[in-house]
Amino acid sequence: MKTFIRFAILSCLFVFSASSMNAQVNGQNVTFIKFGNASGFLGTYIQKSGKTWVEEGKQQGVSNFTFKETHRDEWSVYLVDASRGVNIQLDLHTKKVMYSDRNNPTSRELYNIIEQYSGVNGWTAMSAKFVTSDNNRGFFAHTSGKTWEETNRRNPNTKFTFQEVGRDEWSVYLHDASRGVNIQLDLHRKKVVYSDANTASFDLYDITQSN
Structure with missing residues (x-):
């Protein structure tokens, strides 16, 4: 009985939360x-x-x-x-x-x-600032069409170019064919997620701001 009541309460909270989020728009x-x-x-x-x-x-x-x-x-x-x-x-x-x-x-x-x-979400994001584990800072920015660039503060002349391959409610997905690198800008978790042909997805950077 307690399990049922707990499940019912959680279900109601989920519905209320979803409705509240929708009502805010x-x-x-x-x-x-x-x-x-x-x-x-x-x-x-x-x-x-x-x-x-x-x-x-x-x-x-x-x-x-x-x-x-x-x-x-x-x-x-x-x-x-x-x-x-x-x-x-x-x-x-x-x-x-x-x-x-x-x-x-x-x-x-x-x-x-x-x-x-x-607000800013996967559908509307045009840039994302990040910080690395050793406190280097940089950003991903949409430049034109489906093209994005990554730059960082310590090596401002080094840039990586990506093509946008998809979006969903919370993320922008980028691909660098020259290096075989995939990037997910996860605005829900505030993470830059990295993967390539030899490496499974992992959290690479923290996103500090998005626009």
Whole structure:
């Protein structure tokens, strides 16, 4: 009986925690949205920097359209693509992406919002600062397209170049084909994880900051 009660309490705490995390994402702090339709996932809206957002399809890292954020309210983010005369409302209350354009200013439903996230996470991260066990410091930074670079304070002229091969909710995955090296920037555990053809995954550095 005690085991059952303990399990029930833990289950309730898990549900409450998940619900609370979801409730914290609103129009004021959202940075990433997955959208789709009845057939499933179609793409994402990602706040890249400042007021700049991009819409990407299923192929991550390939921007279909670029938007400027005009304002926010409690439940929505409002975006504009001036080059096409397109306005987008990311409505987290109704879970809808709303669309209008210069030829039809009436706002209408474009997509369903499937998931939303706030802050820096695996979907939005563009850089990660790290510290080594001997207190050397450096960073991984997205430079263009799917290209990232690693540099460090002690040897600033030595740089390693990686290609981004994937992302998920908490991590960015990088690969250096010239050295056969794989890197996972794990923002949940705050670790840089290393592996290669001869070495299983292990924690290489601590992540101190991400943007």
